Amino acid sequence: MNLRLRFVIFTAALVIGAGAAAWVPMRQLAENLIEQWAVRYAEKQVLYNKVRTLQPIIREIALARQFADSEPLKQWARNPDNEQLNTQAMAVMEKFRQHFAEKSYFVALLNAERYYHNNKQNEFAGQQYRYTLSRSNETDQWFYSLVEQERELHLNVNSNAALGVSKLWIDVLMRDGDQVLGVVGTGLDLTEFIGRVIEQPEPGITSFFVDHEGAIQIYRDQSMIDFSNHRGGPRKNLDLMFDRDSDRAAIREAMAELASTDDRVISRFVEVEGKRFLASVAHLPEVGWYEIMLMDLKVLLPLSSFGEIVLVYLAVLVVALALFLLALEHYLLNPLQKLEQAMNHVREGAYDDKELPVQGKGEVARLLEHFREMAQSVISAREELEHKVQKRTEALDRLTKIDPLTELLNRRGMTERIEAEISRSDRENNCFGIIWIDLDLFKSINDQHGHSVGDQALKLVSNSIESVLRPYDCAARWGGDEFLVLIETCDNELLKSVGERIRESVDQHRLSSESGDPVSIQISAGGYVANDRDKLADLLFKADQALYAAKHAGRNCFCNYDELPRDTETLT
Secondary structure (H helix, E strand, O other): OOHHHHHHHHHHHHHHHHHHHHHHHHHHHHHHHHHHHHHHHHHHHHHHHHHHHHHHHHHHHHHHHHHHOOHHHHHHHHOOOOHHHHHHHHHHHHHHHHHOOOOOEEEEEOOOOEEEEEOOOOOOOOOOEEEEOOOOOHHHHHHHHHHHHOOOEEEEEEEEOOOOEEEEEEEEEEEEOOEEEEEEEEEEEHHHHHHHHOOOOOOOEEEEEEEOOOEEEEOOOHHHOOOOOOOOOOOOEHHHHOOOHHHHHHHHHHHHHHHHOOOOEEEEEEEEOOEEEEEEEEEEOOOOEEEEEEEOHHHHOOHHHHHHHHHHHHHHHHHHHHOOHHHHHHHHHHHHHHHHHHHHHHHHOOOOHHHOOOOOOHHHHHHHHHHHHHHHHHHHHHHHHHHHHHHHHHHHHHHOOEOOOOOOEOHHHHHHHHHHHHHHHHHHOOOOEEEEEEEOOHHHHHHHHOHHHHHHHHHHHHHHHHHHOOOOOEEEEEEOOEEEEEEOOOOHHHHHHHHHHHHHHHHOOEEEOOOOOEEEOOEEEEEEEOOOOOOHHHHHHHHHHHHHHHHHOOOOOEEEHHHOOOOOOOOO
16 A cells, blocks of 8 residues: 555545534534524514515505595585585595595595595596495495494405405594594505515515414415405414414513514424424514514525535635646646636626536536536526526516407507607608597496496497507507507598498397396497698697597598588587
8 A cells, every 4th residue: 555545545534524523513513503694584584574664655654644634535524415525635636646545545434434445546536435234234234343343543454356456545634633533544465465575486485464463464376365244254374384382372472562562573493284484573663563573494594505615615625635737727726726717707698618627536527517517507597697687678668558348459559559650650651540430328337237347348349449450560558448540541431441441240149238138339429530741739620620520520430630521619
């Protein structure tokens, strides 16, 4: 046995012995460091989430309190039948609607038992009084429950299955001294709120919010949320999140302690689905909620991550004892230097797989191979992310120009299209046409058959328009029950033909109400063929004049602006 072999055996034995002796205390030290780090990280993360959660809610709460303290609103609540007070109250409601994040509000009066509401689309302008509240109606129990509780502020979550939306509602009592006049408030989109506050990009962390009773208010899995249920029944509370009764009791004790002390965050180790988690609890007294954050320490900072430290320790020990400088230079240091350069190139986006050396054995070779795989993954992920960002940007741009109900262009999208067509017409000396369409007696359809039938009517009209247009023409929902059609390379004959075909297509269809009765849908349309002197405002004005002429002619007809008598006054 030569000296080199003996030295190698001795070095290996020394390294193995030293490593074995150091492993147990190092493992315990690592676990202690992980727990200490986790507790401090959890405290900072929970406090950060607390601030981030409260910012959008506190603003809405402040506005809702101002809304409830409005003196004109209180005076009107005491005498809602007074016309002057009613006018002042409607103005106050509209002012606050514009300031709420969702641009919607509700006002429920106790004595008159009336419910008022308007939304972001200003859909109920002039019709804010929606319906009469009743204690016998289960859907109105939330209102009477809040009044009986006499809590100045109440936050609850609610899901509307019909609309497919969930809301975080902010309810504030409106008082006149000790007398409760009603409840006012607004709502926040729960899905958007969850995406902004709860969704965590870092794996191993789960956050959710509960109220003072432990009912789950905010959670990324909405099926776990305890949506407001004033009819009783089983509650979805924090007990569902933990395996052991002792953990459930510990979390509730922490909540009680936070409610009565100035402690900022309380952390406890709990068990969830058979795994050990660090649970950190923080109180949000401004909204009466608690945030509970669960951290899976094995995911966030696994003990195996300290393996690199052990490898470095062994490598240094081998170098110090064996003095294999040449071997280290050839098999370790030089490859690592190349690896560092490759890392820098990956960071700069200029990585070339040929940069890494092919020499090396064992761990170094595997490390190089792992880095090659990781670098390719990083580059692929970066390219994929850039592609997703580009697609998301395009999708967002589309959303700003498309009407969600009819999937036609909205006012903004159509305005840009018309302005582009005006420029093209000026360059190529082409004519194009505009048709302005309005549903006849649309308000009566909504009033008699409900807004769901009204929405079906709007979709029917949009489908009829698209069935008539050529691929390069376009249509838009201009607003409410009005549609605008742009026809490229058009003359009066084609304009009239398209307008009549759209009208006939709509007239041939029927809708069914909830009772099964047929609902007739008809439209009035006015058209105008633009010339090279017309601007956007001129086009819209003349098409609108033709539409009014069709209305005055008895509805369910098409009028061309150029065929209107010029010796009559402009229609208004």
